[in-house]
Amino acid sequence: MGKTGDNLRRYALAVSVHLALVVAWQLFVVYGKVPKFVMPTPLQAGAALFAGNYRWGDNILVTGSEIFGGYFLAVGIGVTIALIFSWSRFLEATFMPLLVSLNMIPKVALGPLIIVWFSYGVVPNTIIAFSIAFFPIVLTTARGLREVEPDLIDLVRSLNGSKWQIFTKIQLPGSLPYIFSGMKVAAVLAVAGAIVGEFLGSEKGLGYLMLQVQVTLDTPAMFMAVILITLIGVVLYGLVLGLERVLVVRDARVE
């Protein structure tokens, strides 16, 4: 009992509320006599997975690679830039204000431009996902690297410790919770970025599929596409959470 019991109850509650939503959806459509083209039942949406020529597998692969590609590009480049900032106060003072301003641009508005520059397909969609996921990662990582106790630096310096030792033993591990909080925000944004890209111009992917079936009012397939996009996001988010669990001590996590 105790802690384990509490946890079990919380999981059970979380699973139940999700199931309850699906049941409520089914009941609402059936008893509300909602037409299928407005809202299918969960079962009808599920049936779309096995019917028609939707090429789910290919489309999942395309959208998934845009999301994951853009996301990991954003993590790699974002963390690297934040690291460079933490090493050079001059570069941070010069470029941080610029990044903050660029962050104000609604990245979705860049979509049409990115498609002009890179044609349409997986590459521009990956870039849109990247551009939207990039900023929260740079900003939170830079902040985490800045949050070092001056007294701890004194402690290392009083033993003639090097800048590198301060970085590897204190600064970098101390910034991990911040990096992860940025990565969690970015995970949600990357999904939105890739789908917007597919809406704007694409010939493959779940977002593209949604536009195609919309023409024929194939609502069950649209629902299925949304569900699959969400699941890709859940997998990404879950990976990040799992990695955080491994790398960051519970108390240090930024909620």
Next chain:
Amino acid sequence: MSRPVTEPFIHLAGLRKVYRKRGEEFLAVSDASFDVWPGELVALVGPSGCGKTTLLKILAGLHGHDGGEFRIGSATHPFNPSRDVGMVFQQALLLKWRRILDNVLLPTEILGLPRAESRERARDLLALVGLSGFEDKYPYELSGGMQQRAAIARALVHDPKLVLMDEPFGALDALTREKMNLELLRIWRESGKTIVFVTHGIAEAVFLGTRVVVLTAGPARMADNFEITLPHPRTLDMKTHESFGDYTRRIYRLLGME
């Protein structure tokens, strides 16, 4: 002490430290003159802004000074400024992501000391500060007082000649603070270290110190330096002794609070 000691371990005479901020000079320490003998526990007491933390940072080798004499180490007690300092701060400042044992080991990693020996020493020190059995806990699993004990073990792990403490119990509640004072005296006796202890607690300074150095603020200067002749080991009931009251009154008077 086995050998006769003829030279103080720390010698300060007319020490001055000036900070410059936007062209303006600001005197952080002036005319600080006192000696610390090997194995002493010297308490620096004074209000905020009296320069006690600055003085501690000069002793730690983190700041230079702008005048006067300053020396640590003697022929009988050599001192290596890049490895013989242990530091304890007001906050324990343990690394949240490290277990207690690994936190204690931090200075040995910075100095590149042999790992196996250091671990053994860290375990012994955790026992000395009363934290046996907590080696594998994370800091958040410990109370404030226990975290500060771990920080003391960390300050001792590389066997420094000098331990500098900057209001180490200032963030603890009054009862825990009393307890930690007794603990510190025991750790000091058992480890034989020279300790310089900064505090703004007057009673704490008298209770802990073999010697008290009184600093005043605005302008920062050293006001007094005297020995506390209360016997060791100190006990809490000494706080009611007449001489204890004399010492504290003397400090209150110096700080203009009487």
